[in-house]
Amino acid sequence: MTDAVRTGRVRAAHLGPERRRPEVLDAALAIAVKSGVGAVTIGAVAQHLGVTRPVVYSCFRDRVALIEALVEREGERLLASALAALHSARGDDPEAVFVRGYQAFLDVVADWPDAWRLLFSAAPDPAVADKFQRARREMAESATQWLRPALTAWWGVTDLDHKLPVLVELFMSSCEAAGRSLLDQPDDWTTQELGELYGRMICRAFSVA
Amino acid sequence: MTDAVRTGRVRAAHLGPERRRPEVLDAALAIAVKSGVGAVTIGAVAQHLGVTRPVVYSCFRDRVALIEALVEREGERLLASALAALHSARGDDPEAVFVRGYQAFLDVVADWPDAWRLLFSAAPDPAVADKFQRARREMAESATQWLRPALTAWWGVTDLDHKLPVLVELFMSSCEAAGRSLLDQPDDWTTQELGELYGRMICRAFSVA
DNA sequence: CAACGTTACTACAGAGATGTAGGAATTTCC
DNA sequence: GGAAATTCCTACATCTCTGTAGTAACGTTG
Numbered sequence: 001m002t003d004a005v006r007t008g009r010v011r012a013a014h015l016g017p018e019r020r021r022p023e024v025l026d027a028a029l030a031i032a033v034k035s036g037v038g039a040v041t042i043g044a045v046a047q048h049l050g051v052t053r054p055v056v057y058s059c060f061r062d063r064v065a066l067i068e069a070l071v072e073r074e075g076e077r078l079l080a081s082a083l084a085a086l087h088s089a090r091g092d093d094p095e096a097v098f099v100r101g102y103q104a105f106l107d108v109v110a111d112w113p114d115a116w117r118l119l120f121s122a123a124p125d126p127a128v129a130d131k132f133q134r135a136r137r138e139m140a141e142s143a144t145q146w147l148r149p150a151l152t153a154w155w156g157v158t159d160l161d162h163k164l165p166v167l168v169e170l171f172m173s174s175c176e177a178a179g180r181s182l183l184d185q186p187d188d189w190t191t192q193e194l195g196e197l198y199g200r201m202i203c204r205a206f207s208v209a
Numbered sequence: 210m211t212d213a214v215r216t217g218r219v220r221a222a223h224l225g226p227e228r229r230r231p232e233v234l235d236a237a238l239a240i241a242v243k244s245g246v247g248a249v250t251i252g253a254v255a256q257h258l259g260v261t262r263p264v265v266y267s268c269f270r271d272r273v274a275l276i277e278a279l280v281e282r283e284g285e286r287l288l289a290s291a292l293a294a295l296h297s298a299r300g301d302d303p304e305a306v307f308v309r310g311y312q313a314f315l316d317v318v319a320d321w322p323d324a325w326r327l328l329f330s331a332a333p334d335p336a337v338a339d340k341f342q343r344a345r346r347e348m349a350e351s352a353t354q355w356l357r358p359a360l361t362a363w364w365g366v367t368d369l370d371h372k373l374p375v376l377v378e379l380f381m382s383s384c385e386a387a388g389r390s391l392l393d394q395p396d397d398w399t400t401q402e403l404g405e406l407y408g409r410m411i412c413r414a415f416s417v418a
Numbered sequence: 419c420a421a422c423g424t425t426a427c428t429a430c431a432g433a434g435a436t437g438t439a440g441g442a443a444t445t446t447c448c
Numbered sequence: 449g450g451a452a453a454t455t456c457c458t459a460c461a462t463c464t465c466t467g468t469a470g471t472a473a474c475g476t477t478g
Binding site: 011013014041042043053054057062063 | 434435436437438443444445
């Protein structure tokens with residue numbers, strides 16, 4: 001009984017690597033969200049799929065490549081949506097822009113909660129830690145592009161080069177906090193309510209930077 | 210070459226479990242901060258100490274007990290200091306209180322950066338994840354006790370039961386963000402400057418909650 | 419200085435994960 | 449219906465980490 005549990009499991013369908021790959025990533029995501037990235041082993045993924053390990057190896061060279069592909073896919077998805085959310089928030093009234101921004105952002109979190117959990121509450125082993133960091137850094141980069149003009153145009157923040165990294169850090173953290181609150185207490189808050197509160201608060205915070 | 214690297218390493222000093230235990234925890238902390246909690250294996254700790262694995266086993270029953278003790282020690286240290294920091298920030302002017310609070314808190318981070326990194330940017334395996342969560346939850350609990358009267362007394366926040374969890378989440382995240390900024394750019398900001406900025410901003414944010 | 423208790427080291431057995439080779443089942447295409 | 453290609457499964461060798469038993473070195477005390 002070394003590998004596939006010798007129960008009367010039926011032989012898996014003949015999908016082939018191409019069609020199997022997304023299923024593998026789905027399984028990996030489910031495991032990562034439930035038990036942490038460290039639990040994403042080839043064996044665990046195979047078992048979760050009802051398949052033996054060599055099938056998984058036919059889709060991804062090794063464990064690291066699998067997790068990299070997962071972070072890539074989910075990061076892409078989240079970045080694109082979050083960017084769209086930010087771009088949808090434009091206008092002349094800072095508070096209104098912030099409110100709409102957080103609301104749109106929280107809708108994204110609500111749409112892909114697992115992608116969010118993977119990237120922001122996960123436990124990266126050292127082997128793949130840099131991939132996670134890169135994904136987060138890309139989002140921070142987009143946030144910076146969005147924040148910089150706001151800070152100068154609306155509030156004339158002085159000493160921007162000095163403060164910008166700190167403000168971006170705060171902004172990213174506020175997004176994480178909002179996302180956590182939304183996912184932890186899904187019945188207490190709608191994305192609209194929570195986004196409105198956060199938009200008001202953080203807008204106000206930045207106004208005194 | 211199964212265990213202790215067969216180089217001409219000298220036999221380790223005869224300290225005994227009691228005196229060795231703190232050294233073991235120090236080594237574990239260093240490894241955890243550098244390479245993640247997942248890298249804290251009995252073997253790695255032993256090697257970092259220049260000792261063989263059974264010596265480590267004489268100090269802690271197993272790997273989980275070791276990590277638990279580590280989280281316990283560092284969490285205790287950080288909680289006590291952070292509590293003292295919060296209690297030192299009292300007064301009638303909300304902004305001044307927040308500024309002093311963040312400043313005192315950032316001094317704690319600066320004093321024990323590794324304890325901070327361990328508890329707030331670490332990667333817990335599922336096996337010990339709950340211990341980490343408990344440590345963080347304890348700090349959040351203290352923060353709640355500190356925040357609740359402020360929110361009612363100063364700003365008469367309505368619907369407090371509903372909002373308090375969200376505001377605590379934001380507050381904790383802001384502390385994490387401030388800590389990260391401090392540790393990532395140690396030359397750009399003093400604890401006083403950064404605490405002043407954060408105190409002003411978050412005070413302002415809560416005032417419109 | 420000799421005997422005893424303490425401490426550290428060597429060596430082993432087992433669990434679990436990795437990655438691969440070769441054979442069996444299924445599907446596809448004449 | 450039968451050969452060929454594709455896909456999956458079994459089985460194996462290896463690695464790393466865990467945890468433990470037995471042995472050698474040290475230090476302390478009479």
